[in-house]
Amino acid sequence: MQGRCAKTGIIFACMTGHRINDILQLDWEYIELSPNGGYRICIRTQKTKTQTTLPLSDEALSYYDEQGRDMAFKGLSRANTREPFKKWPKDAGIKEKITFHGLRHTYATLLITNGTDIYTVSKMLTHKNMATTQIYTNI
Numbered sequence: 001m002q003g004r005c006a007k008t009g010i011i012f013a014c015m016t017g018h019r020i021n022d023i024l025q026l027d028w029e030y031i032e033l034s035p036n037g038g039y040r041i042c043i044r045t046q047k048t049k050t051q052t053t054l055p056l057s058d059e060a061l062s063y064y065d066e067q068g069r070d071m072a073f074k075g076l077s078r079a080n081t082r083e084p085f086k087k088w089p090k091d092a093g094i095k096e097k098i099t100f101h102g103l104r105h106t107y108a109t110l111l112i113t114n115g116t117d118i119y120t121v122s123k124m125l126t127h128k129n130m131a132t133t134q135i136y137t138n139i
């Protein structure tokens with residue numbers, strides 16, 4: 001179960017750019033229908049203590065849904081993501097160190113690569129400073 005929970009939490013992070021501390025606190029009450037269709041997630045970020053509402057893709061929601069009806073990623077912890085981040089890259093022949101936080105950089109780069117403007121990327125990552133977002137996207 002821990003391996004499966006780590007996997008879905010990691011995939012969810014890739015699809016949303018959320019910090020691990022924010023993912024650990026997710027509960028079903030944070031998901032709501034968006035007025036313009038689809039779903040959105042309303043959370044108070046752990047790092048900046050700011051309330052934010054962000055769109056949630058159907059695909060990301062499907063990983064959220066796999067976990068059940070209480071805590072979205074019950075069983076996920078910082079500790080049980082460490083081993084996959086050591087094993088999976090090694091198994092794939094990747095020599096660079098990969099971290100959970102690095103998934104935010106991946107998410108930002110994917111958004112930019114797919115044509116999302118830097119301002120929107122900054123909002124999606126809940127950055128207060130555009131310069132921080134530029135670091136994340138290797139600009």
